[in-house]
Amino acid sequence: MIPRSGPEDRRIVPLHPTPPEAAAIRVAIHSKRFGPTEVxxxxxxxxxxxxxxxxxGPSGIGKSTVLRIVAGLDPDFDGEVQRPRRIAMVFQEPTLLPWRTALQNLTLVHPDLTERAARAALARVGLKDREDAFPRSLSLGQQRRLALARAFAGKPEMLIMDEPFVSLDPELAEAMLALTETLIAEACPATIFVTHARAEADRLASRVLELRGTPATLCPHLI
Known part of the structure; x- marks a missing residue:
């Protein structure tokens, strides 16, 4: 957790504290445009x-666009991104396969995953005995847990999360934050996540970056 400070002793978080040789992800977006508009x-x-x-950053400033570029989903930009091979993404919506069971949502995405390992991954997120359930029969919280299980089952080197706790009630959001915190600590991927909630950033992040301006650019974050 990033400690809070009073106004008189705020620190500036540097944008590039990671030594180049230690970086799992390197992002250099010189420019990104949608038509004539540089975003x-x-x-x-x-x-x-x-x-x-x-x-x-505020809504619409380009946070999700950065994630799509980093993930390789949007190659139309000026710059370059270095990323590892094993990537997992967790979206605002669980994006599950509705016609497949919870177990199949893991084994179809990760063909090398054994059924035993898939069952263990589901149990790890609190979905033991729900292996044969279809997503439509799961609550939103259970669907989010299934999405997390699917992401971590592939032992990702890089994890991208786009507001994964949005629209959850406070109690469920706290449970999901705690679970995500534990899974990240166990798997140790290089993780980037977008959030509007400063409390979530304080809880999960070792470093906070902020997009500001038009076109948006990164600013050192005052804490």
Missing amino acids: LRDVHFSVARGETVALL
Whole structure:
């Protein structure tokens, strides 16, 4: 957790504290445009294995666009991204396969995953005895747990999360935060996640980056 400070002793979190040789992810987005409109400029940062970086900023500024570029889903930008091979993503919506069981949602995505390992992964997130349930029969919280199980079952080197706790009630959000915190500590991926909630950033992140301006760029974050 990032400690809070009073106004008189606020610290500036540097944008590039990760030594180049230790970085699992290196991002250099010189420019990103949608048509004639430049939405991102000079978004440069790196993330080490085992480090969790939170990306903050107002709605519509380009946080999810950064994630899509980092994940390789949007190649139309000026710059380059270095990423590891094993990538997992957790979205705002669970994006599960509705016509497949919870167990199949893991084994179809990870063909090398044994059924025993898949069952263990489901039990790890509190879905023991729900292996044969279809997503539509699961609560939203259970669907989010299934999405986490699927992400971590592949032992990712890089984890990307786009507001995974949005629309959850406070009690469920706290449970999901605690579970995610534990899974990240166990797997130690290089993690980038977007959130609007400063409390979530404080809880999970070892470093906070903030997008500001038009076009958006990264600013050192005052804490």
